[in-house]
Amino acid sequence: MSVHYLSVNQPFLSRDSRKIEASPYFNSSNEPNITISSDGFGGVSDMNAQVFSKALAGLAEPLQRLASSTPPSMLESVRSGKPTRLDERLYDATATVKIKMSNVAMHIGTEWRDKLFNQIDSLHDIKEWDEDDNPVNKDSFGAFIKELILLKPDNHPGLGLSFNGNVIAMWRKNNDKLIIEFLANGKAKWLVSHDVGGDVERASGISNLLRLPECIAPYNPERWFKK
């Protein structure tokens, strides 16, 4: 059986000797020659692998782009390491967290979901932003949603953002406050402030998301969560 292949201008692995040799299949002008081989399947397989790997090399980047979960508008940012335009970053971050929220809409309810959408839009209001600000971090937002489902508060929290894009949820009853910053690593920084006749007592900590309800339980969180 005769097999045809295209030889390329590069060293190749000999079937028998298994060592790298200079390819005899290019001319003095450094251009590839087209040659015909009939030296058996093993050699053909080695050579074909080289030919195809060369041909596929050009396809690698486009294929990787198609398979990437990174939104197309962020690709330039990922490649160059430089931020894209502010409006693009805010749009992408808003879309990402809204999709995340839609995935758990059944646990949140339409009214609350719409309110959260408005709060996110408000936090990402481009008129309030600078180029070096960080939009909502998707992992922090995921942690926030998980905790909301766990805590099931009747009262919806106010929302803020740390400089590095962590979601900050806050509740206030009279002068008493509960503030929770959701970190991207699945933990939460919390602070309780309790006004006792003009004297303010404060407590704070960093907890795992699952432990957070227990950590704040001694401070009577129902005053913030229940209607």
Next chain:
Amino acid sequence: MHLKTGAYIPDEDHVVRHVKWGQLEKDCDDNVLGILPQAFVLRATEESLSFNWLEYFDGSREDQLTNIKSDLSTRLNVGSKSFFCIGNVKNIKDKGKEFGATSIRIAYAPTHGNKSHVALFRLPDEDLKLLEALASDVFVERIQAQDLP
């Protein structure tokens, strides 16, 4: 009054922190209730916390804040929903001492285009209780940017 670069701001004077919309304490309808402690956290690239020296400028409170807003606007976006929050220098240092931060320094550090700039050093910004106390007890005078010319 004018000071040399690096000189400490007098105890009786005031510094102003520009707090962006994201670092304001709000209810679920976006009504502003105060400042979040996170407004006093250093960014990864910062060595000191930035403020402006109120008394650098003459005139009424509004004149002073308008000058600060004008200077800040040349280098960053001063959003209409952001706030200018004023704190007394001695009160900041005293609040720090209350929480064990005895070496807070507040120094005049003018930069190009921001001649009233002040740098606050040695604030333990991982202490949320101290930051919340500064937000609630010290920076109690607040003016929204949209209320300034």
